Amino acid sequence: MKPYFLAVLMNMKDQLQRERGVFLIRIVFLCCMILIFHKFWLVLKAGGSSAVIDPVSFLSYLTVGAGLQFSRPEGRVKEIEEEVRTGNIAYRFIRPVHFVLLNFCECLGVYFVRLPILFCIGMGMIYLLTGSFLPINPIYVPIVFGLLILSACFASLCMVFIGLSALYLYDPLPFFWIVQKCEYVLGGLFFPIIFYPEWFQKICLMTPFGWTGYGVASLIYDFSFEKALTVFLHLIVWNALLAGALIILFKMIRKRVCVYG
Amino acid sequence: MKETVIVTDQLTKIFKCKQGFWGKVIEKKAVSNLSFEVKAGEIVAFIGPNGGGKSTTIKMLTSILYPSSGNASVLGLTPWKNREKLVRQIGVVFGQKSQLHYHLSPLDSYTLLAAAYNLSSREAKSRVHELAKQFEIEKCLNLPVKNLSLGQRMRCELIASLLHRPSVLFLDEPTLGLDIEAKYLFRSFLLKQVQKEGTTVFLTSHDVGDIESLCQRILLINHGKLLLDSHIQNLKEKYGAGQILCVEKKSGKIEEIPLQVPTKISDLQTIFSAETFSNVFVRSTDLETVIASIYKK
Numbered sequence: 001m002k003p004y005f006l007a008v009l010m011n012m013k014d015q016l017q018r019e020r021g022v023f024l025i026r027i028v029f030l031c032c033m034i035l036i037f038h039k040f041w042l043v044l045k046a047g048g049s050s051a052v053i054d055p056v057s058f059l060s061y062l063t064v065g066a067g068l069q070f071s072r073p074e075g076r077v078k079e080i081e082e083e084v085r086t087g088n089i090a091y092r093f094i095r096p097v098h099f100v101l102l103n104f105c106e107c108l109g110v111y112f113v114r115l116p117i118l119f120c121i122g123m124g125m126i127y128l129l130t131g132s133f134l135p136i137n138p139i140y141v142p143i144v145f146g147l148l149i150l151s152a153c154f155a156s157l158c159m160v161f162i163g164l165s166a167l168y169l170y171d172p173l174p175f176f177w178i179v180q181k182c183e184y185v186l187g188g189l190f191f192p193i194i195f196y197p198e199w200f201q202k203i204c205l206m207t208p209f210g211w212t213g214y215g216v217a218s219l220i221y222d223f224s225f226e227k228a229l230t231v232f233l234h235l236i237v238w239n240a241l242l243a244g245a246l247i248i249l250f251k252m253i254r255k256r257v258c259v260y261g
Numbered sequence: 262m263k264e265t266v267i268v269t270d271q272l273t274k275i276f277k278c279k280q281g282f283w284g285k286v287i288e289k290k291a292v293s294n295l296s297f298e299v300k301a302g303e304i305v306a307f308i309g310p311n312g313g314g315k316s317t318t319i320k321m322l323t324s325i326l327y328p329s330s331g332n333a334s335v336l337g338l339t340p341w342k343n344r345e346k347l348v349r350q351i352g353v354v355f356g357q358k359s360q361l362h363y364h365l366s367p368l369d370s371y372t373l374l375a376a377a378y379n380l381s382s383r384e385a386k387s388r389v390h391e392l393a394k395q396f397e398i399e400k401c402l403n404l405p406v407k408n409l410s411l412g413q414r415m416r417c418e419l420i421a422s423l424l425h426r427p428s429v430l431f432l433d434e435p436t437l438g439l440d441i442e443a444k445y446l447f448r449s450f451l452l453k454q455v456q457k458e459g460t461t462v463f464l465t466s467h468d469v470g471d472i473e474s475l476c477q478r479i480l481l482i483n484h485g486k487l488l489l490d491s492h493i494q495n496l497k498e499k500y501g502a503g504q505i506l507c508v509e510k511k512s513g514k515i516e517e518i519p520l521q522v523p524t525k526i527s528d529l530q531t532i533f534s535a536e537t538f539s540n541v542f543v544r545s546t547d548l549e550t551v552i553a554s555i556y557k558k
Contacts, residue, residue: 003376
């Protein structure tokens with residue numbers, strides 16, 4: 001497992017060295033988003049609207065959900081897609097490392113740097129705006145973070161899957177676009193899905209996005225061990241299913257590349 | 262007697278391609294019943310025209326492609342059945358495809374590769390240092406690959422493929438796009454290294470300079486078939502025109518006459534009498550001319 005561990009470390013280093021500019025823009029974007037939603041909340045409050053959750057909880061929820069989105073190394077999809085379309089993927093087979101696992105680890109390396117930094121900056125921003133800090137006991141934060149990493153694993157597998165599917169879809173970027181939209185809508189990344197009608201909430205929770213997005217992010221304001229365990233089990237199942245599908249897809253691609261050139 | 266490290270037996274690869282609006286499937290034979298052997302420590306040039314089947318053969322021998330029929334063995338392993346084992350014992354450089362991480366430094370790529378080849382970090386460090394010194398590339402190790410010149414990058418690629426001390430090195434057009442000096446450096450470093458470690462080299466190149474300066478033996482293929490298997494010197498003697506008399510005229514034009522034994526004086530008279538000349542010299546037939554004449558035949 002040493003090369004994969006090194007791949008994670010190298011991508012973490014790369015994030016801090018080369019991708020600093022991109023990351024800085026994402027930090028600014030997250031701060032702007034928190035600011036806009038805070039103002040939006042104040043307007044609603046001034047209008048006499050009864051809030052389902054308090055502003056600190058809502059903004060913390062957004063920070064976790066958006067943090068996961070802004071940590072995503074989208075460029076990886078394009079890189080894998082290009083390798084598949086140009087046939088360069090075949091040249092990766094001559095090294096004793098597994099292509100899928102290596103790419104998965106490279107994506108995780110990016111998440112490992114971006115997620116904690118965005119989380120801390122987001123929380124700091126919320127403190128500046130509201131004067132309050134975390135809505136839950138800080139001792140639960142590591143558990144939420146662990147689940148966030150599982151969500152990141154799912155997102156990483158998703159990116160590798162979409163990139164590899166270029167062999168069959170030719171242009172998988174529209175597919176990626178749809179997945180992103182599903183994450184926002186079904187994962188409740190704009191608003192927690194408790195704002196949705198009940199029938200739609202059920203649909204959201206039948207998809208992986210309901211758990212990777214809302215499931216994890218909602219724990220930041222409504223934590224219970226029982227809920228955390230449910231989210232954990234769902235994430236494990238969805239990760240396992242996607243990993244299985246990815247292995248099958250990779251085997252098909254390998255066969256096609258190796259047999260047909 | 263030296264051990265045979267590469268064997269192919271009736272190796273064939275047929276590609277199926279879709280053509281036209283209705284996607285009619287047509288078959289293209291890239292490699293056809295190819296059989297040859299390469300012994301340990303040999304440096305063999307595998308040459309042929311574009312589309313001749315060189316790269317397809319290398320891809321089959323390095324486990325990238327599965328053959329349609331026939332057998333092959335590299336270091337006693339069937340490439341497409343024992344990929345995991347094989348790739349740990351061979352080194353591969355594709356001139357057109359980089360194996361290094363574009364954004365990272367070569368050193369980072371080497372660290373990753375060394376771990377993949379199960380080299381200890383101490384062993385990897387000393388090996389990288391040794392090769393970098395040998396290839397005069399120490400100053401480039403910490404620069405991102407994208408900032409390196411093509412010549413530097415190719416030397417880095419070669420280090421990446423030699424890191425784990427492979428028994429067989431496959432080189433597919435390694436000097437493609439390099440300038441004369443970079444080619445010269447690449448060849449001399451490579452030759453020094455493989456001679457030092459007794460590595461078997463299987464090289465494809467369109468550059469005759471690569472073949473002349475590195476290889477002892479030539480395998481020539483065309484349309485996927487082996488046309489010729491010969492040592493370079495034998496090839497020149499058999500297919501070359503031997504010595505050539507070159508007469509440089511005052512106009513700058515050079516006329517060449519193959520010197521046969523005996524050479525007829527009447528042949529020479531036509532050249533010498535027609536115009537005054539500024540220089541006369543004799544040269545051997547170059548390998549490029551020999552290969553071109555074989556292609557023609």
